[in-house]
Amino acid sequence: MKAAYIDTSSVLAVYLLEPGHRKVLDALDKYDEILSSNLLEAELRSAMLREGFESPDLDLLERLVWVLPSRPLSGELSTVLSAGYLRGADLWHLACALYVRGSHNGVEFVTLDRRQLEVAVRLGFESV
Numbered sequence: 001m002k003a004a005y006i007d008t009s010s011v012l013a014v015y016l017l018e019p020g021h022r023k024v025l026d027a028l029d030k031y032d033e034i035l036s037s038n039l040l041e042a043e044l045r046s047a048m049l050r051e052g053f054e055s056p057d058l059d060l061l062e063r064l065v066w067v068l069p070s071r072p073l074s075g076e077l078s079t080v081l082s083a084g085y086l087r088g089a090d091l092w093h094l095a096c097a098l099y100v101r102g103s104h105n106g107v108e109f110v111t112l113d114r115r116q117l118e119v120a121v122r123l124g125f126e127s128v
Contacts, residue, residue, distance in 0.1 A: 001104075002030065002033075002108075003031060003106070004031045004034055004108040005036060005100060005110065006024075007109075007110065007111045008039075009116070010110045011061075012047050013112050015060075018112075024110065027110055028110070034063055034064050034065065035065050035097075037067050037068075037093055037096040038066045039092055040093075041058075073092075073098075076094075076096075077095045083123050090116045094109070094119060097109050097125065098123065106126070108127060109125035109126070110127070
C-alpha cells in the first residue's frame with residue numbers, strides 16, 4: 001500500500017488553484033492512502049475564510065485518513081527540530097508524519113512549503 005502524508009500548503013493550493021496544485025492532484029492519484037493531522041482542517045478553513053470562501057466545499061478532506069496520536073510526540077518533535085527549525089504547524093505536520101512512518105513503511109511527504117520540504121528530505125522522506 002502506497003501512502004503519503006499531506007500538509008496544509010498542498011491542500012490549500014488545490015482549493016485556491018495556486019502554483020503547484022496540478023502537481024499535488026497528480027501525486028494524490030498515485031496513493032492508496034492519504035494521511036494528515038486534523039490540524040489541517042482548521043488551517044484550511046481559516047485560510048479559505050481569509051481568501052473569501054465563507055462556506056467552502058471541502059470534499060478532499062473526505063479522502064484523508066486522520067492521524068490522531070495517542071501520546072505526546074516529544075521524540076518526533078525533537079527529531080524534526082534537530083533536522084531544522086520550523087514554525088509550530090509545520091513542525092506538527094512533520095512530527096505526525098514521523099509518527100505514522102513507523103506503521104506505514106515508505107510513507108511519502110507532500111508539501112509545497114519550501115522550508116518544510118527541506119527538513120522532510122533531511123528526515124529521509126521521499127517527497128512530491
